[in-house]
Amino acid sequence: MSNHQNLLGEQRRALIVDEVRRHGGVRVNELTRRLNVSDMTVRRDLDAPARQGLLEKVHGGAVPASEASTCEPGFEATSSLEPGAxxxxxxxxxAMAVPGSAVALSGGTTTYALAHRLLDVADLTVVTNSVRVADAFHTAQRPGGAAEGRPxxxxxxxxxxxxxxxESLVGPVADQAIRSLRFDLLFLGVHGISVEAGLSAPSLAEAETNRRLVRSARRVVVVADHTKWGTVGLSSFARLDEVDTLVSDAGLPGGAREALAEYLPNLVVAGEAADPPEARA
Structure with a gap:
């Protein structure tokens, strides 16, 4: 969708429904940018198709009807929605990764962005169940890549x-591989995070694989932008008190910060903290 600011309400709603069906979900902030309308207009546009059963409104956006807790948008559908965050x-x-340590990265667009930053940390052993994350490292080390020849x-x-x-790899094969490993640090992307459900995923298989990742890590760092707050997937896989640090962005509401502070040892709001926590072995 582009340059749709002059569309009538019915036309906008039809485009929104089409986006939901094609990509498995949309976010309000993305629709406001693409349609060049206000947040309030988008939320009103979601009401009619939601009443008609064409989609289901969820925190921060919409998903196909009856798939709120099980819908998993594709990588492209969620990439670049919150690029700055x-x-x-x-x-x-x-900055939390120690040179020479073993780190794990789960799937997600935030861990994909993190993978590019970790290229500057020497001698890491990286375990991941994300095809995109693995590609980020391998592409950088190919001839002409950003890390070619880097010690x-x-x-x-x-x-x-x-x-x-x-584009994450889940299921018994992934679970068995992860079960036999131990990581110094896990960087975990999540589908949803809330006080009631903790960390959750949109499928049972993904939840189990994430559960295995958490159990194999000495320290768990969740990397999640503010839109994940309040979202609840089909299956919970970890309590908030199993997380050592949550790194989010300045869009995280004050109420969420207060609630999370009761359960988490460390809440870091990127862009507001003067200095990130020092890396710990």
């Missing part, structure tokens, strides 16, 4: 498994 989060999180290039291990719409 993701870059801020990636910059702060990368201390990371060793990257990609788990096997069944590919999800977000």
């Amino acid at each position: 993701e870059e801020d989060i990636a910059r702060v999180a990368a 201390g290039a990371p060793t990257v291990v990609l788990t096997g498994g069944v590919r999800t719409p977000s």
